Amino acid sequence: MSGNVALLLWRAAERCAARPAVVEREESVDYAALVKRAAAIAAALLAAGVAPDDPVAILLERGGDAAAAFFGTLAVGAITVFVNETLRPRQIEYLLAHSGARHLVTTHDLLARQPRALHADVRVLDVRTIGPGGDSGLAPLPRVGSDVAQIIYTSGSTGLPKGVAVSHANLLAGTHAVVAYLGITPDDRVASLLPFSFVYGMSQLLCAVAAAAALVVERSPLPQQVLETVRARKVTVLGAVPPLWLRLLNVAAFRERPLPDLRVMTNAGGRLPTEAVRALRRAQSAARLYLMYGLTEALRSTYLAPEEVDRRPDSIGRAIPGAxxxxxxxxxxxxxxxxxxxxxxxxxxxxxxxxxxxxxxxxxxxxxxxxxxxxxxxxxxxxxxxxxxxxxxxxxxxxxRKDRIIKTMGYRVGPDEIANVLYGSGEVAEAAVLGEPDELWGERIVAYVVLTGAGSLERLKAYCGRELPRYLQPARIEVRAALPMLPSGKHDLGAVRAGSP
The missing domain is CATH 2.30.38.10 (Luciferase; Domain 3)
Known part of the structure; x- marks a missing residue:
């Protein structure tokens, strides 16, 4: 599979110019305007001396300008490097230095919010100084499928992020596979709740554009606000990571009032507890639930078709088409x-x-x-x-994960097996299970939990005693007010272990 990924936007604008492309709060940008904006940013990059295969960093709030900057950067043959807007100067400087980016597409307002100035040898292109529309006749530069399109930095709880080099062919293959098995059409309204710097969040943008569907952006982390946007904007495709699904399930309006326009729900970014899968099916029974698995190094890997979810709620399915x-x-x-x-x-x-x-x-x-x-x-x-x-x-x-296996009492224990039982108790809203050194057992199991409103630690301990063999029972259960999150929406296990809020 070859060709420039930017052509997805150019082709969508040709066939569906007047259809909404990005919906943010009360504003909507159609495909004709989005491709003009991408062309304007592409022209500014060329004027700044950006050449094919140059890494270009993008630090923008998720939305229309960030989408236009992504496609505009690809259109000139450059390599995109999304910088999550929640990062601080030290992390941003690392990504800029490691990627080799010499141009940063951002706004001076965003930079001013940082606690200090960036110490980096980059030229800043403020998108607010770029006119609203460029020459949409500007054709994306031809690319070979194996050309690098993006460097995605993996999130992790420890160590420095690794940059994964993703080709144009990789992005196109992953996008076409997901559009096909989800059946996304121009009539869909796809929720964007996750960062573009995260594979899952980028997939939502690419799938929406490939199908000429609308991307509905909500940046609030509050589940009540997410639900309000999904309902008000008539979202049809809703994708989230397990912690967000669990928080939505704690909102009575999500559990008790079906979303009439919702036809597809997707989970990726971690295993969704079996009881949560069943709760989602009860809450939004008219929507088709896809349980998906992927890794940054391969984008999308497997999915479980909705027809199998009730029979196999703990499965990640089979390989995606073509893999x-x-x-x-x-x-x-x-x-x-x-x-x-x-x-x-x-x-x-x-x-x-x-x-x-x-x-x-x-x-x-x-x-x-x-x-x-x-x-x-x-x-x-x-x-x-x-x-x-x-x-x-x-x-x-x-x-x-191989590197998260807990070796205790001579057994090899998967943390998710224990977390699944914790969620099944009905006492827990969030859970993370880790190992810590133990002289006698090698490692001991520690569970960090956020209790539900009516949850009881004593009942939780009793439940674990009934449901888990001795070697799988947590040696300690710590109750927290909240579990810290990574920008990707996953639990930050390093911060959980350190006791950070």
């Missing part, structure tokens, strides 16, 4: 059904590797161990670091 997923043992051979192994993916969404890190690239992106005898080892598959198992029908089930 293949293996479950491999440590020696690289295929695991049998029921046997836990590492998820390994092949196909067109497997990204190019890590930016400026050939050693880590070689560790994670490896030759296909199941290639036919005699075949050259030119293909690279991605070893996810996630442990899964398959059932006899080929459906996959997430077990744990």
């Amino acid at each position: 293949e997923v293996y479950v491999l043992r440590e020696d690289g051979t295929a695991a049998t059904p029921g046997e836990v192994g590492e998820l390994v993916q092949r196909g067109p969404t497997v990204t190019l590797g890590y930016w400026k890190d050939p050693e880590l690239t070689a560790q994670v992106f490896r030759p296909n161990p199941l290639r036919p005898p005699g075949a050259p080892d030119t293909e690279r598959v991605v070893f996810s670091g996630d442990l899964v198992r398959s059932d006899a029908d080929g459906f996959l089930y997430f077990v744990s």
Whole structure:
């Protein structure tokens, strides 16, 4: 698959110029205006000396200008680097230096909100000084499918972020697969609740534009405000990460009043507890729920079709169209059904590797161990670091991250297995399970929880005693007022462990 990803916007504007492209609060930008805005930013980048394959950083609030900056940057053949607007100078400076970006598309107002000035050798392009519309006749620069389109920095609770180099072909393959299995059309209104710097958030933008649908932007983290926007703007496709779904389920109006326009719900970015899956099905029974799994290094990986959700609420499904997923043992051979192994993916969404890190690239992106005898080892598959198992029908089930396995009492324990039980108690609104060193057991299990309004720690402990074998029971359960979040919407496990609010 080849071609410039920016063509998605140019083609949408050709066939659906007057349709809404981005809806923010009371404002709406149609596709004709969005492509003109992208062309204006592209012209400003060219005037600033940006050349093909130059990394360009984008620090803008999620919305129409951020979308236009993304497509405008791609249109000139440059590489996009989205900087999450919640980051602080130290993190922004790292991303600028590591990516090699010499141009920063932002606003002076956003920079002024930072606690100090950025110390970075970059030229700032303030989008507010760029005219509202450019020459939409400006054609996106032709690109080969393997050309780098984006550097996505992975979120993590510890260590420095890694930059994943994503090609034009990767983005197009992932977008077309998701549009196909969700059935997105120009009549859809797709909610945008997640940062464009996050694979899931970027996928919502790309899928909306590819289908010429409307992207409805809501930047508030409050579930009540999210629900109000979804209802008022007649959202038809709603995607969220598990912590946000759990918070929405705590809002009575979401549980008790079906959203009449909602036809699709999607979950990614982590495993949704089984009880939450059932609660979502009860709350919005007319909407089709897709349970999805992906990793930054391969964008989208698997999904569970709505027809299977009630039968297999704990499954992440099967490979997306055009991809293949293996479950491999440590020696690289295929695991049998029921046997836990590492998820390994092949196909067109497997990204190019890590930016400026050939050693880590070689560790994670490896030759296909199941290639036919005699075949050259030119293909690279991605070893996810996630442990899964398959059932006899080929459906996959997430077990744990390899690096999050808790080794206690001689057992290897997946934290999500315990968290699933905690949520099933009905006492817990949010939960994170971690291991900590123990001289006798190797590691002890610690659960950090936010109780529901009527939740009881004593009842929770009693429930765990009934539902979990001794080796799976938390040695300690800590009640917190809230669990800290990463910009991606996932729990920040490092901050949870450190006790940060």
